[in-house]
Amino acid sequence: MxxxxxxxxxxxxxxxxxxxxxxxxxxxxxxxxxxxxxxxxxxxxxxxxxxxxxxxxxxxxxxxxxxxxxxxxxxxxxxxxxxxxxxxxxxxxxxxxxxxxxxxxxxxxxxxxxxxxxxxxxxxxxxxxxxxxxxxxxxxxxxxxxxxxxxxxxSDLFLNGSEIQRRAFFNPYFDEININILNLEIEYLESTNSFSFKLNVEDENYIVHLDTLGIIHRYEKEAINIFDNLRIEIISSFEAHFDMYDNLSTYEKSFKNQLKKSRDIKLRERGINSLDFLVYDSFYKSEYCSVAFFINMFEDSNSKLKLANKGNIKMD
Ligand SMILES: [Zn+2]
Known part of the structure; x- marks a missing residue:
């Protein structure tokens, strides 16, 4: 990333x-x-x-x-x-x-x-x-x-053009960053029933690299795709496994544990500034991190039926 x-x-x-x-x-x-x-x-x-x-x-x-x-x-x-x-x-x-x-x-x-x-x-x-x-x-x-x-x-760019000779781009072979330079914010838009992402850069040394390569805009766009796949996984996993749980709150706990594990693997394998990690991390820390939220948001009737069968919600 x-x-x-x-x-x-x-x-x-x-x-x-x-x-x-x-x-x-x-x-x-x-x-x-x-x-x-x-x-x-x-x-x-x-x-x-x-x-x-x-x-x-x-x-x-x-x-x-x-x-x-x-x-x-x-x-x-x-x-x-x-x-x-x-x-x-x-x-x-x-x-x-x-x-x-x-x-x-x-x-x-x-x-x-x-x-x-x-x-x-x-x-x-x-x-x-x-x-x-x-x-x-x-x-x-x-x-x-x-x-x-x-x-x-x-293209042919290399130096950042300032008086002090500095490279404009991160060198993937020899530069190393072990701290969070990027921070992704997730937001739910009620009017369109969808999510959007905003990428913040916390170290101005990398702005030229990220701006020139269009990475800020490309990350924000791609985050929506990654997150949509995650949402589908969450719902399908809920439908496949909810029968093993007594109620929604126990399931939610297990879901959060699992999400945290996935987030930690992304961190380990892809890096702290990787888009995969940032998407999982922003979602994990957000107020939307719950299966119930997705079920309500998309009015998923199969999932609602599962909840109703166990008396977790009342169907109309
Ligand atoms: Zn590229």
């Missing part, structure tokens, strides 16, 4: 560069000559660009937590095109790298965007844009599995 940490590929010294080496070695013609070098009498004569990028990778690896300090370099148009082509061209080595990055994640993040956690993965975002830093077009720690919405909105 937004502001959650995903697993970086474990890279020993220079391992990140081995991926680059593999990709450029599989190029052909002029691009191979520029990016890799030439083979003369079985000896590789590495190109100047190859040696330069090897050094650049060392710089990146040393600065993974302070990438804002990296300085843009200038490249000839031909070199820049070749470097960017490392990502744009689909070599077997690049496909393998992307696969390795995704396989390294928890089951949730093998299919969800690392920036928002809402939409599926449509490709890789370059944390440091490849337009400005073409040398890192295929650096494994610069490739973030992302949805097309986040990737498109983030």
């Amino acid at each position: 937004a502001l959650a940490t995903i697993n970086p590929i474990d890279l020993g010294s220079d391992v990140s560069f081995l991926f680059y080496d593999k990709i450029v070695n599989s190029k052909r013609g002029d691009r191979k000559r520029i990016l890799y070098g030439e083979i003369i009498n079985d000896n590789v004569i590495y190109s100047e660009l190859y040696k330069k990028i090897k050094e650049k990778y060392r710089v990146y690896d040393k600065h993974v937590r302070i990438l804002e300090l990296l300085v843009e370099d200038s490249y000839s148009e031909v070199d820049k095109e070749a470097l960017q082509h490392c990502y744009d061209g689909s070599t077997v080595a690049l496909i393998e790298l992307k696969r390795t990055i995704i396989k390294n994640q928890s089951s949730f993040y093998q299919s969800k965007c690392a920036y928002c956690g809402i939409d599926g993965i449509d490709g890789m975002d370059h944390y440091i844009p490849k337009e400005k830093f073409p040398e890192y077009a295929v650096h494994p720690h610069n490739l973030i599995p992302a949805c097309s919405c986040c990737n498109g909105k983030k």
